[in-house]
Amino acid sequence: MAISLTLNGEARVIDADPQTPLLWILRDTLGLTGTKFGCGVAQCGACTIHLDGTPVRSCQTFLGDAEGANITTIEGVESPAATAIRAAWTELDVPQCGYCQSGQIMAATALLTETPKPTDDDIDAAMDGNVCRCATYARIRSAIHLAAEKLEG
Incomplete structure (x- = not known):
């Protein structure tokens, strides 16, 4: 399923299962490896990204939850x-x-x-x-x- 979002300021369409954790989309599909896998259960914070400006754990935030969202990773955080x-x-x-x-x-x-x-x-x-x-x-x-x-x- 195609999911539209903005990633580090760039409009993107990601064709993947909407139940895929954003962490794996970022790291494996898009090659943005600055976001780290730590625990996989949102307890350690190594996978923290910004979703519409709010810090979230990407290991437990799913691609489908990001439809239309603005995502910023460590590679794109500029302020x-x-x-x-x-x-x-x-x-x-x-x-x-x-x-x-x-x-x-x-x-x-x-x-x-x-x-x-x-x-x-x-x-x-x-x-x-x-x-x-x-x-x-x-x-x-x-x-x-x-x-x-x-x-x-």
């Missing part, structure tokens, strides 16, 4: 918040192994887009469920605060 997040991530050496980082960045970007000056509680709530096996949570929180400061200018 002042995304730029500030990436700069802060680099400046504070946030990643250790790096596997979870695309999901972390997508969640953090959505947070700063909605809440430009987040508190620790805001950060904890927004990042809840984004698991980092290397436990870089303190650096992630610091980087989000730094990115918020960079956005203030």
Whole structure:
């Protein structure tokens, strides 16, 4: 079945089973491997993408649910918040192994887009469920605060 959507700013028609998780469409069909497979049950956040600006787990969001939607992946996220997040991530050496980082960045970007000056509680709530096996949570929180400061200018 043909599903129409916008992916990273480009209109696309995907001909696949509407019950296919977006994660597999992104990675296997379209070759966008920045979105990672972690747990497959929406508990780790490695597969986080933006669906109409909202962070969602692509492993449990189906192609059919994305009909007419605007999807942004780590490869296509472009905004002042995304730029500030990436700069802060680099400046504070946030990643250790790096596997979870695309999901972390997508969640953090959505947070700063909605809440430009987040508190620790805001950060904890927004990042809840984004698991980092290397436990870089303190650096992630610091980087989000730094990115918020960079956005203030």
